Amino acid sequence: MYAIIDLETTGGQPAQDRITEIAIFIHDGEKVVDQYDTLLNPGRPIPFFITQLTGITDDMVRDAPKFHEVARKVVEMTEGCVFVAHNVRFDYSFLKKEFADLGYNYSRKTLCTVRLSRSLMPGQPSYSLGKLCQNIGIPLNGRHRAAGDAGATAILFDRLLKISQQDEALRNPTVSPADTLAAVDALAPGGKKPSKQPSARKVEAVREAIRTALLPPNITPEKVASLPQEAGVYYFHNEAGEVIYVGKSINIYKRIQQHFAVDYKSRKSIEFKNSISDITWELTGSELVALLYESHEIKRLKPLYNRAQRRSVFPAGIFLRTDDQGYKHLYYGKADDHAQSHPLIALANQYKAKAFLFHKVSKFNLCQKLCDLYKTPGSCFDYQVHRCKGACLGLEPAEEYNKRVEEAVESFTYEHGSFVVLGQGRREDEKTLVVVENGRYLGFGYVDESFSARRFVDFKDAIKRYNDNKDVQQIIRQYLRTKHKDKVKIFK
Incomplete structure (x- = not known):
């Protein structure tokens, strides 16, 4: 049995929007045998653009039941059925959220008629x-009304079943239509297995659609099965071949399975999943290299669905100098104004650099004046409220004050100035190298297991150069604080 469902909602975000209409058509594998539809009071105003799309107004739902009043009906009608919808993750996610709000875990096997249509009717100009x-x-x-869309989906589903039966009949004319329908019934939860093994193969497309309901419509199980269970960077492409997302993992196969298994919470995330048409990858061996290369590729490609790490220019930074009295000054500024020295950390702009420095002043009890955050010929403001120990007036010895400056610097820089991280390569006889010189990330590379170098320059010559920035600095710092198995070679 199949429950063909369509919903109308106040918007595209299951986490915050609500259902305004629901329609359910029960299909037994041969025909529609039951039907239910109703408007629902979402308990909030319906946005004007939604009313324009669906025709459903606040007046129409004012006296309609709320979801909790029809929840039992929905459970009873869909019990033992496969949940069928066009772009099934959207409707299924909304229903799961409504039930979750009632403290009930709604769970059904799902089937997407978009995926099934692509499988059985290839070459269509559009699958909307x-x-x-x-x-x-x-x-x-009744387009964009629940009963109209669900009814059309029911007819589409019926045709898809018949296409599947006809295809099998051409391949195996000895199988009767009755056996084929019995095999269809057996796919539903609780269905009995058909007595003849050949019958179960008659609806392979339907079975496959149920089994792969979590996959994007254009991604085949074979593509997923081909994914490596190794560390690396992976790319999601749209139908035009453009990269729309870059990710990384120590196990690409498992990570992508996790991508596809989640319930998507917004229309944009559902559109993202449905737009994935191909997956490519590049192995890195090392988890650290995967992290660094992912960051580089996001900055280079700026994929549509990557939000973090897209910034590739960091024009501001935090710098360090020592005055004539021996006090160390942390200060912020434009990177271009200090071309003779690299910033301790690069930041997106001077506002963020200033905020970053204020945070370090507060955490490590530094002097605002010595950090160029308080312009005054006398003491800083913090000294007046007894938060500064008087370095701005020369009352605190430079040696004591500088220790806290060094602690602050250590909190956002590397423990050592120049070092190489040696990790696992893409093969057993290969190693990865990540090189940092004087606190500046230079890049990474691959060498044979037999590679042996004593001089720092030998490691530098073995890598490909990549840009240093705040993101990679944070990646390396955080990685070195984990229980990694890489070897760190330090140079003075």
């Missing part, structure tokens, strides 16, 4: 419900 129905001659009355 409206255009697909138009192209194959399915009437769609």
Whole structure:
């Protein structure tokens, strides 16, 4: 049995939007045998653009039942059924969220008619419900209303089942339609296994659609099975071949499975998943190299669905100098104004650099005046409220004050100035090198296991150069604080 469902909602975010209409068509594998639809009071105003799209107004739902009043009906109608919808993750995510708010875990096997249509009707110019129905001659009355869309999806599903049966009949004419329908029934939860093994193969496309319901419509199980269970960087591509997302993992196969297994919480995230048409990858061997290369590729490609680490220019930074009295000054400024020295840490702009420095002053009890945050010929403000120990007036010895400056610097820089991190390569006979010189990341590379070098310059010559920035500095610092198995070679 199949429950073909369509919802109308106040928006595209299951976490915050609500259902305004639900329609359920029960299909037994041969025909629709039951139907239910109702408007729902979402308990909040319906946005104007949603009303324009669906025609559902606040007045129409004012006296409609709320979801908790129909929840039992939904559970009973869909019990033992496969949950079928066009872009099933959207409707399924909304229902799961509504039930979760009631303290109930709603769980059903799912089948997406987008994926099934792509499998059984390849080459269509579009697989959106409206255009697909138009192209194959399915009437769609009441577009963007739950009953209209669910009814059209039911007709589409019925045709897809018949295509599957006809294809199998051509391949195996000895199998009767009755056996085929019995195999279809067996796919539903609780269904009995067919008596003849050949019958179970008659609906392989449907079985595959259920089994792979979590995958993006354009991604085949074979593509997922081919993913390596190794460390590296992976790329999601759209139909045009453009990279729309870059990720990394110590096990690419498992990470991508996790991507596809989650319930998506917004229309944008569902669109993201549905737009994935290909997956490529590049192995790195080392987890640290995967982290660094992912950051580089996000900055280079700026994929549509990567939010973090897109910035590639860091024009401001934190610097360090020592005055004539021996006091160390942390200060912020433009990187271009200090071309003779590299910043201790590069930041997106001077506002963020100033805020960063204020945080360090507060945490390590530094002097605002010696950090160029308080312009005055006398003491800083913190000294007046007894938070500064008087370095601004020369009352605190430079040696004592400088110790806290060094602690502050250590909190956002590397423990050692120049070092090499040697990790696992892409093969057993290969190693990775990540090189940092005088606190500045230079890049990474691969060498044979037999590679032996004593001079720092030998390691530098073995790598490919990459840009240093705040993101990679943070990646390396955090990685070195974990229980990694890499070897760190320190140079004075």
